[in-house]
Amino acid sequence: MGTWMATIRFPDGVERYARYSTVVEALVSDLYPASHVHNYREEPAGEPLPTFRDRPRAPVDQLIPVVISHAPDDDRWHAVYCPQRCMIVGPVSPYRxxxxxxxxxxxxxxxxxxxxxxxxxxxxxxxxxxxxxxxxxxxxxxxxxxxxxxxxxxxxxxxxxxxxxxxxxxxxxxxxxx
Incomplete structure (x- = not known):
């Protein structure tokens, strides 16, 4: 029960999904394109979207601000997404x-x-x-x-x-x- 779904909201209204661990209090997966309900809990669905961790980070003016929330408490924090790496560059948790x-x-x-x-x-x-x-x-x-x-x-x-x-x-x- 230590893993919940996180929703990543982009400024243009697009949503992506990830797994959030209450054990380490951070995102613990890549992003997913969809979500579904399984055993009364929402979770990311489909194949994880590709990431390119070895690419350099995009220039600062191309990074995208996002809002992340996670179940079950709907805790929210702001973070930054890198379109060149196709991943959240941080912070990956409100604690960080x-x-x-x-x-x-x-x-x-x-x-x-x-x-x-x-x-x-x-x-x-x-x-x-x-x-x-x-x-x-x-x-x-x-x-x-x-x-x-x-x-x-x-x-x-x-x-x-x-x-x-x-x-x-x-x-x-x-x-x-x-």
């Missing part, structure tokens, strides 16, 4: 997105109008100069911790298409996390 946020400060750029991820606070992961004033964003809470004083959750990959977040920083953070 949390880990990226824990490992990096969210900082405004110095005159570029973007928010960057930074570990040094003087430069973004992409190398761009940043203002030395990290923005606060919600941190992951352990079981039983009180989060009343926390700011609202920020899904940094949700801003991919909006032009507010540095895409190069997001990709570099994915590479570090994977």
């Amino acid at each position: 997105s949390w880990r990226i946020q824990e490992a990096n400060d969210l900082v405004p750029g110095d005159g570029d109008g973007l928010r960057h991820l930074s570990q040094l606070r003087e430069r973004g992961l992409c190398g761009a100069p940043v203002v030395d004033a990290p923005l606060t964003y919600r941190r992951y809470l352990s079981w039983g911790e009180d989060g009343d004083d926390q700011p609202p959750f920020t899904d940094i990959y949700a801003d991919w298409a909006g032009g507010e977040m540095c895409r190069d920083c997001l990709l570099l953070a994915l590479d570090q996390a994977e």
Whole structure:
């Protein structure tokens, strides 16, 4: 019972499907073109779509933002799909997105109008100069911790298409996390 169906929604309305493991809390399969109900549970159907893991990642402006949700709780997170590799390049779980946020400060750029991820606070992961004033964003809470004083959750990959977040920083953070 540790494997559930995940639905990957593309901006043009297309849906693809994958398997999501509650044991490792991540996508654990390639994408499928369809789904069906088997023993009262939805699951991916058909042959997995081809992937090309050995191809280079597509240029940053060709990567596609997607929304992933998984059963049974309909938990959602934003991720990035590479059309050249025909696969999700990450994050493959909401937990990995949390880990990226824990490992990096969210900082405004110095005159570029973007928010960057930074570990040094003087430069973004992409190398761009940043203002030395990290923005606060919600941190992951352990079981039983009180989060009343926390700011609202920020899904940094949700801003991919909006032009507010540095895409190069997001990709570099994915590479570090994977």
